[in-house]
Amino acid sequence: MNAVDLHRKLERNSGLLIFGILFVSAIGGLVQVLPSVLQDDLVTPGPGTQPYGPVQLAGRDLYIREGCSTCHSQQVRPLLAEVKRYGPYSKAGESAYDRPFLWGSKRTGPDLHRIGGKYTDVWQRMHLLDPRSVVPDSIMPGYPWLAERAADADGSIQSKMRALRRLGHPYTDADIEAAPAALAGLKEVDALVAYLQALRAPPAEITP
């Protein structure tokens, strides 16, 4: 049966057409995406990569809430100029605890994967609340409301950690027990700063 006849059959039978579309469009996913999802070493934590502590985790969820990744990538490419500008390039194992990944697709502002430790907590705080107080030319929005609300206002940190534990993040009962105390009294901006300061290359990478 040649291709034209095959198609004539497909275009006269809606069930076959549906099946044909599903089959043809699924091949790429099955051959390319499925093996990657089954390849464990892509999500094996690299040396020195730890799950986020409760404060950093709360900060990361704020980073997602405010849409920071629309303008900031977290992915240093293995290019000379990028390694010079940002630091050691990003490896798959570093993102093993990232749900979702936040590599981003646009750098209106700079990459942040190695931002941790480059500025003080005070600078980061001022910059988040009013970027132009420290970088006059900045076009980043300010986030004054982060200073007003408690970091775990809805008290969800323990359910978050339990959900992540079900997905394989190695939190102990003691970790989860201690989480609310770690966040007590912190404002949202503190959590976000803690997360940003944690964005750095694994220790093995920094000491040559």
Place this chain on the structure above:
Amino acid sequence: MSDALSFAVLTRLVTQPMAVFKALSKSTPDGHRVFFQLIVPLSLIPPVLAYVGGATFGWRLGGGEPLMMPARSLTLISLAYFFALVFGLVSSAAVSTWMAATYGAQRAFGTHLALAGLVATPVILASAAHLAPHVFVNMLVLIPALIWSLYLLYRGLPEALGIPPERGMLMASALAAYLLVAIVSLLGITVVLWSGGIGPAIGV
């Protein structure tokens, strides 16, 4: 046709554009003559101005210090600029000649080449802004010129090639598509050459 290539005509292009295109449709200019008398001189204007502006003031890209390039780089860039313009105009004319059969238009290459030159004229004259090599100034001047050129393309093409305006609209859109693809290809080629090590150093 010789008068269609003089600077007097360029001023008429501003005052009575359609008359210029009508005149073009009534003559069949020789391709070689159009090339040397119109395309080459027109294509020389922007690179020369860019060279003078860049050498005197340096390019300002924004907030930072003006970018002063060594004379050799500047010469190379200006030369590349010139050849890109010539290539753009000639290839557009070639594509337009090739499409003429489909749209039932005049098929003399010289006519299409002269059309390409005339349509590009506003942008090329606006390149006087290169003398003030600041990106913002250049954009302010070149963008209206570009819109003017686009207008000339859609209005002038059917007039010059002797086809109904509806058909001309189709052909002009096809040409605009070609131009966009050509520009983006040029961007792509520049970037590939650049990341391949030709031109100023980049760290890849």
Place this chain on the structure above:
Amino acid sequence: MADRTSGERYHDRVASWLTAFAMAWSIVGMLAGVYVAAELVWPTIDFGREWLSYGRLRTLHTNAVIFGFGVSALMGTAFYSVQRTCHVPLFAPRLAWFCALAWQVGVLAGGISLLAGWNGGKEYAELEWPFDIAITVVWVCFAIVFFGTIARRRIKPIYVSNWFYGGLIIVIAMLHLVNSLAIPVTLSKSYSLFAGAQDAIVQWWYGHNAVGFLLTGGFLGMLYYFLPKHAGRPIWSYRLSIVAFWAFTYSYIWAGPHHLHYNAVPEWVQSLGMVMSLVLLAPSWATMVNGVMTVAGAWQKLRTDPALKFIVLSLAFYGLATFEGPMMSIKSVNVVSHFTDWTIGHVHSGALGWNAMITFGAFYFLVPRLVGASLYSVRLANIHFWLALAGTMLYVLAMWGAGVSQGLLWLSLDEIGELSFSFKDIMASMAPYYALRLVAGIIFLAGALLMAFNLAMTGKGRRTVAASPPAVGVEGP
């Protein structure tokens, strides 16, 4: 036969309402786009309000134009055209109404949730899990109505526009279901089932093919119905459309990883993504040629039909975008273009030049027929055409300028091998391009507003009560 069909009418009111909703979403979405563009020029115009903040408003912009404008337009034109290409009224018309209205409620509530900060964090799939479930329900109903209508068709061969609409429904369902897999924590928060590099590969399999099967394939369905209608002649080569459809459906799905060049995903995934992206040029341009040749034989129609101009122009930008995309997937181009505004320009050459223009073309055709009146003002439609053309051109040029300079300046080294420019200086130098982009956006939005006015007046000025045409034998494809 006559007995069975007497009294049957095409269900066009649901298509009319979807058209009106799509128009409304286009204004909302583009307005949000213009506002975020302005925020990049004047960063303080969010006035310290959370819901006006760039990160939230930009997400609303993309969701309102893709899911509000895009999907409503596709659903409306699918309902309109599937009845006419199958010669039967819609299957389960009440379900069709449910789809249309539930979708609007979903996008509206979803948009509000985005402004409130409910964000899943995956691009173009930001809506949180309650909305993911709602989307799935509506989508299944959409599939039931669409394929149910096809199953009852009175014309044996299924017309090509329906394959593309069908591909849209099936493939988007598959992508959405897999990419949205997550464990809910609270009403507004969930964690993805996939982590890190695997999440990246799944997300861009989704993200790229949402562009592929919704913004490209779905709208090709629109093209294959409305272009021959406008032109009053069949598609130039039916065989080419068949070949292009299958090649498109097969090869698009592989191309996602070109969003992850030089990222921490396996080399073979990146290379395969690049090769398949280049292959994709062939079916894309085959479709463009098919469209151009169809119009070329009917140019006289341009005199009486202002809408056909939009379709012609949409084909030009379709050609540009489908050429630019494969080019940007080449690794040595991508190394410069990735993370820059060039990507934004590329998206908009497709979104403004192709998706919006072809929809405008379809609506200028559709609305007068749906309301039973002639277009209120052809002159306004012509002005809209020029605004749309100028707006798109300026947008694309501004982003080319911005993107190429970002890419090169970020990477450039001086003679002793140090970085030539600080990130801050490069960012500051974007101001003129961002200003030009804002102007371009305003011009395009102004055109869309003119259209909304024109179509609203057309609806108001109808001479006869809108009557759905009888179901049989009126118009074939």
